[in-house]
Amino acid sequence: QKEVEQDPGPLSVPEGAIVSLNCTYSNSAFQYFMWYRQYSRKGPELLMYTYSSGNKEDGRFTAQVDKSSKYISLFIRDSQPSDSATYLCAMRGSGNTGKLIFGQGTTLQVKP
Amino acid sequence: DVKVTQSSRYLVKRTGEKVFLECVQDMDHENMFWYRQDPGLGLRLIYFSYDVKMKEKGDIPEGYSVSREKKERFSLILESASTNQTSMYLCASLPSGTGRGYEQYFGPGTRLTVT
Numbered sequence: 001q002k003e004v005e006q007d008p009g010p011l012s013v014p015e016g017a018i019v020s021l022n023c024t025y026s027n028s029a030f031q032y033f034m035w036y037r038q039y040s041r042k043g044p045e046l047l048m049y050t051y052s053s054g055n056k057e058d059g060r061f062t063a064q065v066d067k068s069s070k071y072i073s074l075f076i077r078d079s080q081p082s083d084s085a086t087y088l089c090a091m092r093g094s095g096n097t098g099k100l101i102f103g104q105g106t107t108l109q110v111k112p
Numbered sequence: 113d114v115k116v117t118q119s120s121r122y123l124v125k126r127t128g129e130k131v132f133l134e135c136v137q138d139m140d141h142e143n144m145f146w147y148r149q150d151p152g153l154g155l156r157l158i159y160f161s162y163d164v165k166m167k168e169k170g171d172i173p174e175g176y177s178v179s180r181e182k183k184e185r186f187s188l189i190l191e192s193a194s195t196n197q198t199s200m201y202l203c204a205s206l207p208s209g210t211g212r213g214y215e216q217y218f219g220p221g222t223r224l225t226v227t
Contacts, residue, residue, distance in 0.1 A: 008152055034215075043116070043202055043218030044155075088154060098143045098162070098206045099170075100216060104154040 003027050006089055006103030015112050019076040023089035023103045026070065030091040030101075033065050035074045038086045038105070047087070048074065079110045115139070116205055116219035124225045131190040133222050135203030143206040144186035145216065146170075146178060148199040155202065161186055193226045200224075 006023045013019055021035075032051055036044035048063040050056045050072075056063045062075040072091075076083055089103040119134035135144065145160040147170075157170030159178040167178050175197060179187040186205075190197055200223050204216040 004154075006154070041220070043204075043220050045218070046215045049215070090155075098145075098216070099157065099160065102147075102155040104152055 001026060003101050004089060004091060004103045006106055008104045008106060010107040010109060012109045012111060013079055015079060015081060015110055017079050017110070019079050019083070019108060019110075021074040021076075021087050021089075021106050021108070023072050023091075024070055025072070025091060025101075027091075027093070027101075028067075028070070029093040032092045033063070033072050034090040034100070035061075035063060036088040036090060036102075038088060040085075044088055079108075081110050081112050084109045116203055116217050118201075118203055118219040118222050120222050121220065122223045122225075124227065125190075125193050126227055127194060129190075129193050129226075131193050131224065131226075133188040133190075133201055133203075133224070135186045135188070135205075135219055136184050137186075137203075137205040137217070138184065139205065139207065139217075140183065141205035141217075142183070142208045144180065145204040145206070146176075146186065146188045147202045147204065148172070148197075149202055149221070150199050158188065193224075195226050198224060198226045 004025045034049040035047045037047045038044040053067045060077045064073045086105045088105040090100040116137045146158045147155040161167045161180040177189045203219040206216045
């Protein structure tokens with residue numbers, strides 16, 4: 001069983017839809033939870049991060065962490081064609097090596 | 113802006129060749145990482161380094177080695193390239209300290225094809 005599971009999709013939605021992306025994990029030691037966005041032929045870029053449980057909002061994006069269920073989500077409101085990308089969840093423990101464990105990535109296409 | 117550059121965007125090599133992938137970062141970061149990215153498997157850590165001349169194995173180090181002689185440069189070496197090493201290779205750097213949840217900054221990637 002992988003430490004982090006993410007449905008690779010692809011996910012196709014119409015412009016304006018609400019998108020929900022999810023990851024589950026098995027390691028209860030994870031403390032930092034991140035979402036990276038990767039456009040085609042580019043490296044991943046950090047989109048949002050959350051420490052421990054709770055919600056975090058940034059514009060049209062909301063990240064949620066439920067540590068009791070070992071489940072994290074990224075919601076995109078009013079999705080735009082420019083949101084079309086691969087979204088990778090990543091997480092790590094509290095140690096100082098900086099190692100991240102990534103999910104497989106979900107490919108999202110937002111159609112105009 | 114942090115910049116992580118990789119020596120090549122696309123590379124084609126033959127089986128058995130020795131391959132060098134170079135990564136340079138310009139922000140004086142202590143930590144550097146090499147990943148490979150394959151469809152359905154996500155990013156898998158090959159090696160990382162937290163200081164000059166220091167290295168640690170990641171999850172899939174077999175068939176790879178690394179070199180970090182200078183702080184800004186981290187090289188990935190495929191000693192004898194094989195077709196199963198055809199992949200996208202991504203380099204990342206990370207500053208010490210808390211930052212934004214320990215944000216890793218990625219390069220654009222090198223698409224390596226081994227024939």
